[in-house]
Amino acid sequence: MTNTISGITIAVDCMGGDHCVSVTVPASLQFLSANPQARIVWVGLQEILHPYVQALPSSLQARVDIVYAQEVVAMDESPSAALKNRKQSSMRLAIEAVKNNQAQAVVSSGNTGALMAIARFVLRTIDGIERPAIATVMPSIKPQGTYMLDLGANVDSSAEHLLQFALMGSALVSAIECVERPSIGLLNIGEELIKGNEVVKQAAELMRQAHEDKLINFYGNVEGDDIFKATTDVVVCDGFVGNVALKTSEGLAQFVSHSLKAAFKQNLWSRLAGLIAMPVLKRFKQSMDHRRYNGACLLGLNGIVFKSHGSADTYAFQCALQRAYEAASHGLIERLKQSMPKAPATVSLVNSQEAGQ
Amino acid sequence: MTNTISGITIAVDCMGGDHCVSVTVPASLQFLSANPQARIVWVGLQEILHPYVQALPSSLQARVDIVYAQEVVAMDESPSAALKNRKQSSMRLAIEAVKNNQAQAVVSSGNTGALMAIARFVLRTIDGIERPAIATVMPSIKPQGTYMLDLGANVDSSAEHLLQFALMGSALVSAIECVERPSIGLLNIGEELIKGNEVVKQAAELMRQAHEDKLINFYGNVEGDDIFKATTDVVVCDGFVGNVALKTSEGLAQFVSHSLKAAFKQNLWSRLAGLIAMPVLKRFKQSMDHRRYNGACLLGLNGIVFKSHGSADTYAFQCALQRAYEAASHGLIERLKQSMPKAPATVSLVNSQEAGQ
Numbered sequence: 001m002t003n004t005i006s007g008i009t010i011a012v013d014c015m016g017g018d019h020c021v022s023v024t025v026p027a028s029l030q031f032l033s034a035n036p037q038a039r040i041v042w043v044g045l046q047e048i049l050h051p052y053v054q055a056l057p058s059s060l061q062a063r064v065d066i067v068y069a070q071e072v073v074a075m076d077e078s079p080s081a082a083l084k085n086r087k088q089s090s091m092r093l094a095i096e097a098v099k100n101n102q103a104q105a106v107v108s109s110g111n112t113g114a115l116m117a118i119a120r121f122v123l124r125t126i127d128g129i130e131r132p133a134i135a136t137v138m139p140s141i142k143p144q145g146t147y148m149l150d151l152g153a154n155v156d157s158s159a160e161h162l163l164q165f166a167l168m169g170s171a172l173v174s175a176i177e178c179v180e181r182p183s184i185g186l187l188n189i190g191e192e193l194i195k196g197n198e199v200v201k202q203a204a205e206l207m208r209q210a211h212e213d214k215l216i217n218f219y220g221n222v223e224g225d226d227i228f229k230a231t232t233d234v235v236v237c238d239g240f241v242g243n244v245a246l247k248t249s250e251g252l253a254q255f256v257s258h259s260l261k262a263a264f265k266q267n268l269w270s271r272l273a274g275l276i277a278m279p280v281l282k283r284f285k286q287s288m289d290h291r292r293y294n295g296a297c298l299l300g301l302n303g304i305v306f307k308s309h310g311s312a313d314t315y316a317f318q319c320a321l322q323r324a325y326e327a328a329s330h331g332l333i334e335r336l337k338q339s340m341p342k343a344p345a346t347v348s349l350v351n352s353q354e355a356g357q
Numbered sequence: 358m359t360n361t362i363s364g365i366t367i368a369v370d371c372m373g374g375d376h377c378v379s380v381t382v383p384a385s386l387q388f389l390s391a392n393p394q395a396r397i398v399w400v401g402l403q404e405i406l407h408p409y410v411q412a413l414p415s416s417l418q419a420r421v422d423i424v425y426a427q428e429v430v431a432m433d434e435s436p437s438a439a440l441k442n443r444k445q446s447s448m449r450l451a452i453e454a455v456k457n458n459q460a461q462a463v464v465s466s467g468n469t470g471a472l473m474a475i476a477r478f479v480l481r482t483i484d485g486i487e488r489p490a491i492a493t494v495m496p497s498i499k500p501q502g503t504y505m506l507d508l509g510a511n512v513d514s515s516a517e518h519l520l521q522f523a524l525m526g527s528a529l530v531s532a533i534e535c536v537e538r539p540s541i542g543l544l545n546i547g548e549e550l551i552k553g554n555e556v557v558k559q560a561a562e563l564m565r566q567a568h569e570d571k572l573i574n575f576y577g578n579v580e581g582d583d584i585f586k587a588t589t590d591v592v593v594c595d596g597f598v599g600n601v602a603l604k605t606s607e608g609l610a611q612f613v614s615h616s617l618k619a620a621f622k623q624n625l626w627s628r629l630a631g632l633i634a635m636p637v638l639k640r641f642k643q644s645m646d647h648r649r650y651n652g653a654c655l656l657g658l659n660g661i662v663f664k665s666h667g668s669a670d671t672y673a674f675q676c677a678l679q680r681a682y683e684a685a686s687h688g689l690i691e692r693l694k695q696s697m698p699k700a701p702a703t704v705s706l707v708n709s710q711e712a713g714q
Contacts, residue, residue: 139612140612141612141615152546155546155553155554156554156555187601189509189512189596189597189600189601189604196512196597197512197513197597198513200597223600223601223604223608224600224601224602224603224604224605224606224607224608225604225605225607225608225611226608227605227608227609228608228609228611228612229608229612237601239546240546240553240554240557240598241597241598241601243546243580243581244544244546244580244581244594244598244601244602245581245601245602245605246581247546247580247581247582248581248582248584248602248605248606249581249605249606249609250581250582251580251581251582251583251584251585251586252584252585252606252609252610253609253613254582254585255496255497255498255585255586256610256613256645258498259641259644259645260641262644263637263638263640263641263644264634264637264641266637266640269636270636270637270640273633273634273636273637274634274637276630276633276634277621277630277631277633277634279626279627279630280620280621280623280627280630280631280634281620283620283623283627284616284617284620284621287616287619287620288613288616
């Protein structure tokens with residue numbers, strides 16, 4: 001990851017997530033150590049954040065700004081209530097730091113629905129984007145994993161929306177992973193053209209057109225197992241389908257881990273074998289470590305917004321900060337804007353198709 | 358699994374799958390040994406099947422009928438071509454054995470699309486069922502796993518279709534697993550009522566109504582990870598979503614297995630640890646063994662049809678035979694028919710809802 005622009009500042013909603021400042025603050029400090037040119041804005045309640053501010057090493061003081069908030073968005077608060085009532089919350093003020101150019105990206109472990117609603121209201125969507133999407137990285141045989149969107153921000157997506165997700169996913173991977181023409185796969189239930197539901201069939205047509213127009217590098221249809229085979233850099237799908245795929249993967253990973261532990265705990269002999277195999281099992285666990293992939297991007301907004309998992313630990317939160325930093329350093333928003341103006345031509349294709357039915 | 362009715366016969370399409378008679382024949386023989394009251398109809402090409410017929414132990418001769426076919430449905434043949442042109446195929450004749458009451462169930466490893474098309478044409482759907490569905494078992498923390506449908510027979514399912522899948526899944530689990538009121542979960546992207554797409558929200562309404570009418574035991578919404586947690590006995594979803602969940606799970610399982618092997622092969626020390634841990638790893642592999650779950654049911658037809666995985670080995674194919682045998686022994690078709698007549702009341706609910714919009 002090269003060509004880093006100096007002077008990138010990340011706004012951190014210090015109050016979000018299950019562990020609040022006990023994770024967000026140390027993760028920020030480790031992130032600053034790892035990225036000597038980066039800066040941080042800490043946003044949080046004064047009574048909670050102040051002790052950490054006072055304890056800040058003098059070497060880092062110039063690289064950390066503080067914004068004190070008056071309230072916190074609860075994890076179970078409805079997005080509309082959070083948008084209406086939490087105008088002085090750490091989440092809102094952290095997003096506003098991006099709006100006001102005080103920061104180039106925001107990272108929060110808070111309530112996803114509220115984050116999307118507030119970010120959408122404060123930052124607005126990029127011209128040409130109707131619906132922001134949530135993109136994340138899934139583990140795969142490639143070290144960088146496979147990017148996937150949408151993960152649940154949109155259900156009942158149209159073919160046109162899926163094309164927008166493809167354009168956004170392409171910009172995201174080119175920014176974060178420095179891949180110039182990331183390959184895009186459309187999630188379907190068969191590789192043959194005839195398969196799939198109506199929306200996916202239409203979306204494939206739009207993407208083929210966008211490929212011919214050199215807007216995206218469209219591979220074609222992919223299936224669920226292609227996510228882990230890294231058949232393409234990006235997998236595009238409706239948010240309902242993507243969320244089911246994500247949760248199913250999480251569930252299976254937990255089940256496998258549970259079964260592996262149970263097998264090694266069955267008797268004295270297997271426990272002994274487990275001790276001997278410990279370093280190997282640890283390496284295996286690391287290769288599967290979902291924390292490395294923490295940091296989902298809310299794509300399509302006029303500003304970079306990353307959502308960390310609510311249960312993220314310090315390492316995982318630092319990964320989300322790093323991902324946001326890469327996106328900001330490599331001009332994600334400019335890339336998104338550049339990829340958009342050419343989209344309307346493909347939108348008219350949908351309309352003419354629908355009219356022809 | 359008790360109350361087995363004597364005299365159940367299973368028609369076997371001996372020509373299907375990657376391994377043809379080298380799997381279907383020995384699996385049938387093992388199945389007969391394990392089920393002393395069961396009978397088999399072998400359906401296949403004379404030149405290929407005849408040597409096996411001649412080698413049949415005299416003790417089994419009375420329990421195996423033979424039907425010679427003149428052709429085979431190719432794995433890449435289109436369902437419509439197979440339906441039109443393969444009237445003397447092993448697949449078609451095996452299905453016809455069920456139609457003619459020569460057998461109570463058919464098992465094939467052949468072309469899924471062709472099997473669905475031919476079975477639908479020959480057997481017809483049960484009154485009240487608009488679309489047959491494909492149901493399979495996913496591994497879970499419960500020994501019997503979690504039944505899931507639809508797995509790809511239907512895309513763009515309506516709320517009404519999802520209700521029918523729930524009724525059918527309920528009948529299937531009560532027949533195979535002898536669970537009297539299996540719990541039904543509706544696959545969604547959040548447990549809250551407000552989440553999900555329009556079809557799923559409507560389907561949840563219909564299922565709550567069906568629960569009140571004592572037609573099903575509806576648990577409510579479940580998410581992807583609930584499949585492996587065995588939160589419910591059955592998980593119902595549209596075929597597009599179900600197929601993505603299935604393929605994603607298969608892909609992740611392969612990826613995990615690949616990563617675990619790679620970790621144990623990294624150096625001499627890890628290879629040694631792998632040797633010591635071998636019995637434990639073998640037990641773990643067995644607990645994850647997808648072959649145990651082989652045998653997807655084509656549900657909603659006037660006859661029991663099971664699809665084995667094309668790559669099934671002898672053990673896996675025997676599991677599919679056993680599953681078909683349990684379904685036939687416990688009156689799956691009668692259970693399905695009994696659960697259907699009450700459905701029209703709920704269908705009218707959809708119509709009145711749509712009219713009221």
